[in-house]
Amino acid sequence: MARHGGGRGWYGKVVGAALGVTMLAVGASVWTAQADSVGGGATPRASASATPGGGAKPVDISIAHASDAGPRGVNITIDDGPDPNWTPQVLDLLKEHGVKATFCMTGLQAQAHPDLVKDVVAAGHRLCDHSVSHDTAMDKKSEAYQSKEILDAERMITEASGGVRPVYYRAPGGAFTPYSRKLAASRGMRPLGWNVDTKDFERPGTDAIVATVRRELPNGPTILFHDAGGDRTQTVEALRQVLPWLKEQGYDFGFPVR
Ligand SMILES: [Zn+2]
Numbered sequence: 032m033a034r035h036g037g038g039r040g041w042y043g044k045v046v047g048a049a050l051g052v053t054m055l056a057v058g059a060s061v062w063t064a065q066a067d068s069v070g071g072g073a074t075p076r077a078s079a080s081a082t083p084g085g086g087a088k089p090v091d092i093s094i095a096h097a098s099d100a101g102p103r104g105v106n107i108t109i110d111d112g113p114d115p116n117w118t119p120q121v122l123d124l125l126k127e128h129g130v131k132a133t134f135c136m137t138g139l140q141a142q143a144h145p146d147l148v149k150d151v152v153a154a155g156h157r158l159c160d161h162s163v164s165h166d167t168a169m170d171k172k173s174e175a176y177q178s179k180e181i182l183d184a185e186r187m188i189t190e191a192s193g194g195v196r197p198v199y200y201r202a203p204g205g206a207f208t209p210y211s212r213k214l215a216a217s218r219g220m221r222p223l224g225w226n227v228d229t230k231d232f233e234r235p236g237t238d239a240i241v242a243t244v245r246r247e248l249p250n251g252p253t254i255l256f257h258d259a260g261g262d263r264t265q266t267v268e269a270l271r272q273v274l275p276w277l278k279e280q281g282y283d284f285g286f287p288v289r
Pocket of ligand 1: 161
């Protein structure tokens, strides 16, 4: 957790600043999505609230870092999307290399782009609840606020996917609390950390992102990338290099343990 805490200062600021921009764009998309759904007669809110706890088997409340692929396993985790520009490019690369990943989505992005959420699920990747609005100061807020952010995102993602639930919860910026971990775990969403922060969000250059993965992989198997929140060209290019490199090194791609 030291690395999470240590990384949160800059991360929160960068994400917070970027999210301000993202939110404006999302607002328009959400409105469009809602307008579209009127004709379909969908009543997603009612369906989700009708099954509190339905189908959710409680999981461990500790923050997972390990891979279910064993000692040479690595977990590719992709945060903050889905995004209509970057997510399809990431999905293409994962498919090309036969890699399954974990997508930590915000409720707002999932609600705005349900087609992309369904694409992620159809390709065999796993979903992770990344809160509704990516408030990196969530650990300073009330339990009621945390609950709403986590459970509303769970509902929004599940609706967008067509009923496939997120099976992890990753606090925005790593801002977990004992309460948020317990709540997520009670809903079958294992709290999810990371070991390698590629810092792709800062756009340090493709080479720097790749170098960070190589250097920090001994820290542990769970690697953090982003597919939204700004220009992710460097992330896509880095994945294009990192995925085959990991294979060459003998790593197996897996999911975080639950
Ligand atoms: Zn995030």
